[in-house]
């Protein structure tokens with residue numbers, strides 16, 4: 001928690017201020033959406049921000065992957081983007097930081113669930129997925145996958161803070177950060193730490209239906225409040241292509257025009273969509289790489305288009 005964080009629009013009239021010692025504990029804080037995070041964090045500029053910045057100093061592009069709702073495919077999309085960025089480009093160093101304390105799934109999806117992280121004098125070393133792709137996951141650090149589920153907010157936040165400040169990344173071109181789904185305490189703290197450590201921008205993953213898009217709008221507001229550039233929105237599971245007859249159908253109907261329309265309304269880039277493909281789910285469950293195994297699939301074609309635009313957007317900033 002830092003004094004730099006703006007109070008939410010819905011903060012009580014007599015908010016003591018997020019940097020105050022009374023933050024989260026004073027009577028007016030009752031019912032404020034930030035109450036728990038204010039109460040649990042140290043006040044004033046958080047020294048962890050400096051450490052996180054230092055850790056990420058040789059990382060050219062730091063990209064947060066966010067989702068409003070859980071289960072929309074944020075982790076799958078993060079893994080796909082990382083594989084696509086690293087594929088066929090040996091001189092491009094890519095890494096994934098799996099900060100999803102609620103369900104760290106990257107070790108499984110990237111096929112390194114049996115690996116272990118090592119700690120040296122300079123911090124935790126990420127696990128190698130490929131020559132130019134590595135992964136650090138909060139899952140590697142939990143003694144049991146059920147650990148974090150029973151922790152209270154402050155303990156989760158402390159774990160995220162420690163995790164972000166103690167990984168030795170070395171030199172990277174792209175670091176994709178898989179964050180906890182919004183808008184939990186740990187989502188706020190991971191996204192806030194990283195936004196203050198200087199990120200290139202955020203990608204927001206959604207499905208086409210209005211219930212998911214509603215939460216994406218909140219996520220866009222959040223990014224704007226913490227000054228994180230929105231690189232774009234990716235709509236996942238937009239269409240289902242039947243593997244038997246190749247007929248296309250909408251499993252999650254886009255009753256309000258889907259992510260493309262929402263992007264127009266909110267004035268943020270639309271990066272593209274990925275189809276719902278049961279083969280993708282199976283390959284991810286088995287930790288296999290769809291790009292090498294099914295290069296001509298619709299998923300890989302769509303993914304390549306998204307990654308090309310993403311690289312253009314990131315390079316444009318330089």
Ligand SMILES: Nc1ncnc2c1ncn2[C@@H]1O[C@H](COP(=O)(O)OP(=O)(O)OP(=O)(O)O)[C@@H](O)[C@H]1O
Nearest residue numbers: 070071072073074075076103181275276277281284
């Ligand atoms: N395009 C897709 N086609 C088929 N299955 C998909 C697709 N995208 C995601 N899935 C599957 O949907 C499930 C949920 O995906 P994932 O874990 O990536 O969601 P998430 O948003 O990261 O979830 P959480 O909020 O719990 O972190 C997984 O089983 C995954 O394999």
